[in-house]
Amino acid sequence: xxxxxxxxxxxxxxxxxxxxxxxxxxxxxxxxxxxxxxxxxxxxxxxxxxxxxxxxxxxxxxxxxxxxxxxxxxxxxxxxxxxxxxxxxxxxxxxxxxxxxxxxxxxxxxxxxxxxxxxxxxxxxxxxxxxxxxxxxxxxxxxxxxxxxxxxxxxxxxxxxxxxxxxxxxxxxxxxxxxxxxxxxxxxxxxxxxxxxxxxxxxxxxxxxxxxxxxxxxxxxxxxxxxxxxxxxxxxxxxxxxxxxxxxxxxxxxxxxxxxxxxxxxxxxxxxxxxxxxxxxxxxxxxxxxxxxxxxxxxxxxxxxxxxxxxxxxxx
Numbered sequence: 001x002x003x004x005x006x007x008x009x010x011x012x013x014x015x016x017x018x019x020x021x022x023x024x025x026x027x028x029x030x031x032x033x034x035x036x037x038x039x040x041x042x043x044x045x046x047x048x049x050x051x052x053x054x055x056x057x058x059x060x061x062x063x064x065x066x067x068x069x070x071x072x073x074x075x076x077x078x079x080x081x082x083x084x085x086x087x088x089x090x091x092x093x094x095x096x097x098x099x100x101x102x103x104x105x106x107x108x109x110x111x112x113x114x115x116x117x118x119x120x121x122x123x124x125x126x127x128x129x130x131x132x133x134x135x136x137x138x139x140x141x142x143x144x145x146x147x148x149x150x151x152x153x154x155x156x157x158x159x160x161x162x163x164x165x166x167x168x169x170x171x172x173x174x175x176x177x178x179x180x181x182x183x184x185x186x187x188x189x190x191x192x193x194x195x196x197x198x199x200x201x202x203x204x205x206x207x208x209x210x211x212x213x214x215x216x217x218x219x220x221x222x223x224x225x226x227x228x229x230x231x232x233x234x235x236x237x238x239x240x241x242x243x244x245x246x247x248x249x250x251x252x253x254x255x256x257x258x259x260x261x262x263x264x265x266x267x268x269x270x271x272x273x274x275x276x277x278x279x280x281x282x283x284x285x286x287x288x289x290x291x292x293x294x295x296x297x298x299x300x301x302x303x304x305x306x307x308x309x310x311x312x313x314x315x316x
Contacts, residue, residue: 001029001059001102001227008033008057010042010091011064015171016106019219020061033057043086045093052098060095060103061222062088065140069180070133070203070274077136084140092147096157104226105148107163107237109211109280110138119281122163122235131275149236158230161237162221165280169215169299170306182212185252186304189259190312199264200256203271206249211279213242214299217292224290234288241280242292248273254297258304 001007007024011017012034024032033055042048042064066083073080088105095103112120113128130138141163148159168182175184185202192200221240246254252265285291294302 003028004030005058005101006031006033006056007059007061008055009061009063010035010087011062012036014063014067015169015173015215016167016218016222017063018171019169019215020063020222023216023219023223042090043083045090048090048094049097052094056098057095058101059226060091060100061226062091062095062103062105063222064091065106065137067137067180069184070272073134073137079136080134081136081140084137085143088140088144089147092144092151092159095159096151096155101158102226102230103148103157103159104222105144105159105161106222107141107145107161108138109163109165109239109241109278110134111142111145111163112278114275118277119241119279120239121281122237122239122284133272133274145237148231152231152236158232160225160229160231160234162225162240162285163237163280164218164221164239165211165213165241165278167213167215167218169218169303170310171215172303174307174311181210181248182251182255182300182303183307185255186259186300186307189255189261190304190307192263193259193261197263199266200252200261201266201268202248202252203268204248204273205269206252206265206267207247208273208275209245209247209277209279210251211241211243211245212251212296212299213240213292214294214296214302217242217294220293221285221290225288229288235284238285238288239280239282240285240290240292241282242296243282244296245277245279246296251296254300255304258300
């Protein structure tokens, strides 16, 4: 991308979007198209077509999605499937229709089967049943990456897809029920410390293992691939993970220590764990020149420091 290219970033007001925008602005990119949901509901194809005609984006970084933790996915599977299908189908089709030079689609490691071999390689896609607790979201992400692949095959488009593991970091939502696991744990332990609660409840058994990618690493991956690789020189999609996983029990202990909470951790086994293990094989990304840099310990510390400055004193 050139410094003066018209670059559309969907979801620019989300956690990953803000990190991408910050990096682009620091590199002096001058023509960023950053519509928020109130300005442009990209589920509406006509409105999105009008936006493309008016603003003529040359590159699209497609980050917009309906996202949430296990509780949110279980409560609203129809919305997670419908909204995400409409969002990605409209954006990818408009990018084709109006001749953008390149599009990057951000997927998710939830695309892999519940019982997938570990670490999960790109070729394991569609080799088994999905995890039921977030099946709607996963189905939509699979459709998005396949749509990019099919446009490339049929029309010679330059649409690339990367699949990160669980992303966390500054500018995340902090809510005990609807947010991602790290931000939810930070809020729980912080509130328990502030209110001198004797224990913090964590959902599940604590045995499930997850891989986490700090948001700045995710943004680096996005900008690296859109600037250095085209669809013709990379696979249909590429895993972009940190490279190591951790149990939820170990994660909870880490957050407890970082927040300086002195009470007990209790695991509520009435709630599901989800997949027992999710670790990406990101060797292809490393061969293509990208790897994560920020450790989980450092990333959680950065996230908690940001939370203390921006969220702990007000509404979360």
